[in-house]
Amino acid sequence: MQCPVPKHQRPLSEYNELKTSFGFTWTTEGPSSFLKEFSYISVIRLLLSLLLAKFLWIISASFLFFTTWMLRLYLGWLYIYNRLMNATITYEESGWYDGQTWIKTNDILIQDRLVGVYEVLPVLKTLTISYIFFYSYCCNRSLFNFKTYSIKVLSIKIIYDMIL
Template identity: 35%
Template sequence: MNKSATQFCPVPQEQQPTHEYQQLQDSWFFSWATLEPTDYIKKLLGVGFATSIIAAPIAAASFLPTKYPVKFFLSSIGGMTFLTALVLFQLYFGWSYVCDRLYQERISYEESGWYDGQVWLKPESMLTRDRLIVGYEVQPILDRIKKTFVFLLCIVIVGSIIWFV
């Protein structure tokens, strides 16, 4: 391939995978996954606290805190975990989408609307660059989110064991 062929990219700027990746990094919400571990945990604890404001009254309506304190506490934690998991799903799906777009050899894009979709084959140099971004930048983010899901799942399992004991 000649040099001009590797420099030309017919995909509109906003639909190029590297641009989508940069937008996620710059996004208020999606950038949470790129933060240092302590800051990431603080954000999730903030979400957990905010969701407990919703979950605790619902749990209190089901289990009076004075009469069933353990069930109230466990159902509050369960609701908080569920709502936090929804936030994590959004984070995961956003980063997973960009990961797939970066990793694929072909980029599907739209020139002006849904009816004129096109597919462009990435040049080898662009594919290599994008796959390096996946391996060194995006995959660790996805792994972090997966580990957080495992942690939340452990909370649910321990809570379930306590509930039934």
């Protein structure tokens, strides 16, 4: 049976397109490339935050931008993973939103699931670990700053009370 899904809507084609698109290529090039690019982006964000530390809203904006970008990466790969692992494909034959569903043949299902498990799932795991690491670092950093700030305020209050 011939696949009625248009070529550009097939999960494997969507995977290949995402894999080569701008902003997503470095996530598939292996751990060293991923770590290098992730470090570059983190350092750039950190430098911008430190240079512009006087403006709290800029730090918040850079954090929000970084979070949005990371979320976009994760959701893009998750969408492709779900399309590859699903036994059916929902697609549009024309631009009239006449949604059709096609059940994958065994050969296509096996091929898609192999790509999903061995190509896309490792990228999702790497992104998840990176998110956990980054956000735990940010939370620890903000807690540390809060503790330092609290200690400074407390010590200033003690000195002030001693003077009076």
